[in-house]
Amino acid sequence: MMYATIPEADQYLDFHMKKRIWVYFEDKTSALVSASRIIDNLPIKSVIDGIEITTRPLPIDQFAPESQRLIKEGCIEIALALADGIDPEMEYRQLTKTTQAYSVLRQQKNTEMMEPYIALGIPSFAAWTRLMRFIDLSRTVDLERVS
Numbered sequence: 001m002m003y004a005t006i007p008e009a010d011q012y013l014d015f016h017m018k019k020r021i022w023v024y025f026e027d028k029t030s031a032l033v034s035a036s037r038i039i040d041n042l043p044i045k046s047v048i049d050g051i052e053i054t055t056r057p058l059p060i061d062q063f064a065p066e067s068q069r070l071i072k073e074g075c076i077e078i079a080l081a082l083a084d085g086i087d088p089e090m091e092y093r094q095l096t097k098t099t100q101a102y103s104v105l106r107q108q109k110n111t112e113m114m115e116p117y118i119a120l121g122i123p124s125f126a127a128w129t130r131l132m133r134f135i136d137l138s139r140t141v142d143l144e145r146v147s
Contacts, residue, residue: 035078
């Protein structure tokens, strides 16, 4: 099950800054299926547009047109991030590092609170902005690192 089709993704990405990544990516179906699976694993609200959500995949054909558009765009943005080589597991692991060094160059970051979209496995902030209205944040866990 895919929340967006390849023609929908092609049309959406026609004027996207990362269009070239999608055009030359060979396994678009797998990217869209993987993106749909990521969405299916999110803590989705129990009611969207007056429709009770009890199963996955989401019945987006029953949602309001705006909700359908946002879910499809979120799916496409996730697929694009996956096509670009972003690995959600690696992004999550990177959040536990506080110092990165290469020779004399060092980078430190505060990992006390991680970005919620990364903790949820969404590899793209653009996708997060489209999907966050459907996510039940009361069912998420805030992770903090205490040293």
